[in-house]
Amino acid sequence: MKIAKILTTAALLLSALTIKAQTDTNALLWEISGNGLEEPSYLFGILKFIPADKYYFPENAEAALKKCKVVATETGLDHHSRHEMNKAAHLEHHQSIDEFIGEDYYKSLKSIFTTKLNVSDFKFNMVYSKFKPVMLSTTMTRLALGENIKFYELELTSKAHSMGLVTVSLESIEKEITMLEKMTLESQTNALKHSIDNFDEQVADYKKLVDFYKDGNLHQSLEYTLHPIENDEKFVKHFINERNAAWIPKIESYSKQAPTFYLLGVSHLADEHGVIAKLRNQGYTVKAVQ
Template sequence: MKTFHSKSLIATIILFLLVLPVIANDVDEKSLLWKISGKGLKKESYLFGTIHIICQDQFFMDERIENALESTQKIALELNMMDPNMMKEMQQLSVNKDFKNIKGDLTADQAAALDEFLTKSYGAGLDQLGILKPFVLSSMVMLKMLPCEQQSSYEMFFVEKAKDRQLEMVGLESVAFQVGIFDEIPQKIQIEDLAKLVTDDEGMEEFESLVAAYLEEDIEELYSLIADNDMFKEYGDLLLADRNANWIPVIEELIHQQPTFIAVGSGHLASESGVIALLRKAGYTVEAVM
């Protein structure tokens, strides 16, 4: 079985939703949960870092997080996953222009390996699935490469919480915007990274290290494990910094309306251009909940 290639740009994007630039020196606490207060807020809101795919036996949800959820009145994710139109829109935006099949952009060996993997995992090969954008195929491949049969999603956990408590859920950005980020990355690069997923056997240990750092809530270690991604240096602003900056006015409006639980990819928390630092620069007190 081929393993996860953690140095792949697309792999990093999918698993940690567009991880980290430089870790700021004042964000050194080991925590995924942060309390937001000050600047006229009547009640605290919370910021939580997720990992988008994790084995079910590694999923954790402790009393701190549960209490933070119970004290808030709205949940904000990167995308509003309770929007009934989200899946339809995602499907429409996941197909290559003019239904172009990427099979012809792969070498014969790459195409054969990807076709075999997709057929074995999904019952359909490149002839059927090759019309999907490379980042979609990458996510499909990685889902089947995780070292477990059962996976869990923090985002879906929060969706169920919102349903149980009848809380409103909102998104910090739209599906069209998020998919559009990938459209700005040359497809050739995405295809090469997709091919690496099914042709390169290295990287499982690195993937396990990333998960271990997440479970230890060590955002600085997460950065050190992925900082050698050369392609991220070229697209870091597009993938992360610009999005963080775009989110701040949205978050400010939400937390001044009512206490909000904000859950985004853990890579968005740290760095001098991360959400924690930007909220502090905007005048809020942001403290780790240990």
């Protein structure tokens, strides 16, 4: 009996180590095949935004895209989705961020926007001061990169449309917002205070994230993605892990209907809770395309 338990434990450990080793492979493009699929589909990890001179879409991804009939993003990119996300980005009842972070942090935040990010007092007071804390943390980093940036989903869905491909999404914008809002305002506020205290370090971290991303280092990309929100457990559980699990049936369904090119945030691919590991657990062969 003891020997059986030892062997079972060893098998589980070996399986976990195998998954980790496989998803630690440095690659952004992954082929999904097997388990009844007539043609392979592909996963491509993306960042939300990147400096234009660092924008990276390799030749092998271009070749894979040409083999597909469908491009799938996390959520829709239509007018409705943009409208709903803009609403979700703002505090309720015309509140201001100073009501959450206090006068001293508010002054520091405003100073960052006006002196380091070249935002006018008027625009900060009318626009950014009304943002939720988690949105402000992301916005600070984006503005620090300057105006010449590219958004991966916009770039690649535009390419898909020019190629006549069908575009679909894995979830509604309302679902994404619900998961994002599971990170409490208290946790968001603490993360924003951390961003204010460590603004220069946060910008430097994002530049490191871009380097890890271009190397295809999924694990380090996930780690650096979580730095601004201080690895908040609820954020990781709801916004990353639970969404990963909910996408698997959709990915299976789309891939069975037609070869599909999935554009997923790079943080959703890595480690044992990532999409790669979950698809393998469902019996698919998911291999890096070097």
